[in-house]
Amino acid sequence: MVGTFNLWGATKTTLFYLLVIFIVVESVFPFYYAILTSFKTGTDLFRVSYWPDSFSWGNYAAVLNTGSFPRNLLNSVFISATTVLLALFLAITASFALSRVRFRGRGLLLMTILAVSMFPQIAVLAGLFEVIRSLGIYNTPWALIFSYTIFTLPFTVWVLTTFMRDLPLEIEEAAIVDGATPWVIITRVFMPLMWPALVTTGLLAFIGAWNEFLFALTFTSSNDTRTVPVAIALLSGGSSHEIPWGAIMAASVIVTVPLVVLVLIFQRKIVSGLTAGGVKG
Amino acid sequence: MATDTLAPPMAMPGVRIKSELMQQRVRAARWFLLPMLIALAVVAGWPLLRSIYFSFTDASLNNLYGAEWVGFNNYLRWTTLDSGKTVYRGLLVDPKWWGAVGNTLRFAAYSVTFEAIFGMIVALVLNAEFKGRGIVRAAILIPWAIPTIVSAKMWSWMLNDQFGILNDLGMRLGLLSQKVAWTANSDTAMTAVLIVDIWKTTPFMALLILAGLQMIPKDIYEAAEIDGVHPVKQFFRITLPLVRPALMVAIIFRLLDALRIFDLIYVLTPNSDSTKTMSVLARENLFDFDKFAYGSAMSTLLFLIIAILTILYIWLGKVRFDGGDR
Numbered sequence: 001m002v003g004t005f006n007l008w009g010a011t012k013t014t015l016f017y018l019l020v021i022f023i024v025v026e027s028v029f030p031f032y033y034a035i036l037t038s039f040k041t042g043t044d045l046f047r048v049s050y051w052p053d054s055f056s057w058g059n060y061a062a063v064l065n066t067g068s069f070p071r072n073l074l075n076s077v078f079i080s081a082t083t084v085l086l087a088l089f090l091a092i093t094a095s096f097a098l099s100r101v102r103f104r105g106r107g108l109l110l111m112t113i114l115a116v117s118m119f120p121q122i123a124v125l126a127g128l129f130e131v132i133r134s135l136g137i138y139n140t141p142w143a144l145i146f147s148y149t150i151f152t153l154p155f156t157v158w159v160l161t162t163f164m165r166d167l168p169l170e171i172e173e174a175a176i177v178d179g180a181t182p183w184v185i186i187t188r189v190f191m192p193l194m195w196p197a198l199v200t201t202g203l204l205a206f207i208g209a210w211n212e213f214l215f216a217l218t219f220t221s222s223n224d225t226r227t228v229p230v231a232i233a234l235l236s237g238g239s240s241h242e243i244p245w246g247a248i249m250a251a252s253v254i255v256t257v258p259l260v261v262l263v264l265i266f267q268r269k270i271v272s273g274l275t276a277g278g279v280k281g
Numbered sequence: 282m283a284t285d286t287l288a289p290p291m292a293m294p295g296v297r298i299k300s301e302l303m304q305q306r307v308r309a310a311r312w313f314l315l316p317m318l319i320a321l322a323v324v325a326g327w328p329l330l331r332s333i334y335f336s337f338t339d340a341s342l343n344n345l346y347g348a349e350w351v352g353f354n355n356y357l358r359w360t361t362l363d364s365g366k367t368v369y370r371g372l373l374v375d376p377k378w379w380g381a382v383g384n385t386l387r388f389a390a391y392s393v394t395f396e397a398i399f400g401m402i403v404a405l406v407l408n409a410e411f412k413g414r415g416i417v418r419a420a421i422l423i424p425w426a427i428p429t430i431v432s433a434k435m436w437s438w439m440l441n442d443q444f445g446i447l448n449d450l451g452m453r454l455g456l457l458s459q460k461v462a463w464t465a466n467s468d469t470a471m472t473a474v475l476i477v478d479i480w481k482t483t484p485f486m487a488l489l490i491l492a493g494l495q496m497i498p499k500d501i502y503e504a505a506e507i508d509g510v511h512p513v514k515q516f517f518r519i520t521l522p523l524v525r526p527a528l529m530v531a532i533i534f535r536l537l538d539a540l541r542i543f544d545l546i547y548v549l550t551p552n553s554d555s556t557k558t559m560s561v562l563a564r565e566n567l568f569d570f571d572k573f574a575y576g577s578a579m580s581t582l583l584f585l586i587i588a589i590l591t592i593l594y595i596w597l598g599k600v601r602f603d604g605g606d607r
Binding site: 017023026027028050090091093094100102103109116118121122127128129130146149154157210213217229249252260262263274275 | 305307309424443449489537559563568573580584587
């Protein structure tokens with residue numbers, strides 16, 4: 001009897017670990033395979049292999065030295081960073097007001113902000129196109145910085161509001177007794193406490209802006225103004241039948257590695273930021 | 282802000298005198314909210330209204346300002362022929378549009394269902410204590426961190442009919458009898474899209490569910506253990522009801538995301554009628570076919586459909602977003 005019981009326990013453990021291994025492999029494999037492919041050139045590309053068996057920097061050299069990909073990278077960095085700074089700047093004061101001050105219509109305002117963050121982007125595409133054209137920023141980075149506010153701002157406001165709501169009342173009381181104005185409270189009292197939250201929200205907003213595709217595809221029209229997702233989507237070879245898979249994979253790896261590294265470094269913070277945006281509400 | 286009374290910063294219930302301090306804070310709050318509200322109005326409110334307006338005009342890409350009001354013509358118009366037969370035209374009788382609506386709803390239903398199930402499994406695994414849990418959590422963050430466009434390209438290479446590794450693997454394991462053109466074939470295109478989407482967004486679902494699971498007190502399970510409740514029964518009687526609020530919110534976030542899907546389908550299966558969603562079709566009309574007004578009508582309907590589904594879901598599922606007061 002004891003023997004069979006142990007056998008059942010061992011089977012359960014084995015099955016559990018098989019499931020764990022499956023989850024890890026299926027999560028990581030596509031990215032691993034992209035890296036593998038990015039180091040293959042010529043006919044090696046069209047030979048399926050599961051392990052690294054050929055190695056060449058050719059695709060990376062091709063992507064970085066020809067065409068406008070380096071320029072696209074710079075565009076993406078500039079646009080994402082500016083969008084995040086702008087959103088954080090607008091969101092800090094707004095979330096202070098939403099989390100620490102009681103006023104009529106606060107609940108409604110929060111619901112509206114949540115609604116905007118869930119907005120289908122396509123619903124505003126036509127109107128945004130008109131606004132961007134009339135502002136004269138079509139096909140410039142500013143068109144994207146402007147339009148990305150639609151999803152970075154509600155998100156940062158929402159997450160920072162839930163974070164600020166949890167800060168203890170006492171620190172603020174002490175500042176008020178000392179005669180601090182709300183502005184001083186934000187900059188001197190809250191900001192030093194908030195930087196972990198700011199880093200998390202900023203990083204998530206950065207990833208959102210970095211990955212955005214629909215606006216970037218619509219509001220830019222030349223190779224030099226595109227961001228990397230659009231550049232990768234439109235990367236094509238000499239003829240239409242010849243898709244440069246090696247170069248596409250090299251570009252993909254270049255774009256993704258920094259993100260994966262950042263996400264793994266800030267793992268815990270990102271998980272808490274995501275759940276604050278989603279579950280805690 | 283010179284005040285000599287120690288007034289509470291947040292109004293306490295029962296404080297009768299609305300202090301000078303409180304008023305000052307509310308005034309400051311208004312100024313603090315103003316920049317954000319202006320930004321949202323310019324970037325979301327106004328464009329939404331303009332898009333809806335365009336859908337009632339005959340605007341075209343090069344003639345936005347000379348557009349004339351045409352009423353509901355983009356949605357539905359009819360002409361009666363001499364023979365007495367009435368011909369209906371417009372978005373509401375456009376088979377392409379209803380095809381796209383069907384594709385979108387099918388995609389949303391399948392992807393969210395599978396993501397909820399797989400997300401629950403991954404979350405339960407991560408909620409258990411075992412060696413290497415950190416590695417699993419790090420691993421599942423990778424699909425989430427990869428840009429959608431990149432994952433679409435990665436998978437379209439893996440799903441390639443001639444040189445794709447999935448066909449190779451399927452043949453080796455004997456699961457496939459011949460190579461399949463996953464993304465090009467209209468029977469399998471939706472499956473391909475679903476595979477990539479489920480792969481990419483299950484981690485998000487899992488993390489949200491995990492946050493819910495971790496809020497369940499451990500002693501409930503201890504009590505169930507003592508009473509000899511079977512683990513499967515524990516899951517359905519304890520875990521599922523208690524994790525339901527987190528699960529519902531996760532599902533609604535994903536559902537709204539799925540209903541507006543654009544980038545994955547645009548890159549993975551371009552020009553395939555069996556996967557074309559509302560967003561893809563609307564953008565095509567707006568910018569590629571120079572039917573700006575017609576595309577605006579599509580985006581307006583998409584907005585309405587999403588709004589109605591959201592309200593229905595929140596109402597039927599009794600989801601509560603406790604965003605209001607602390």
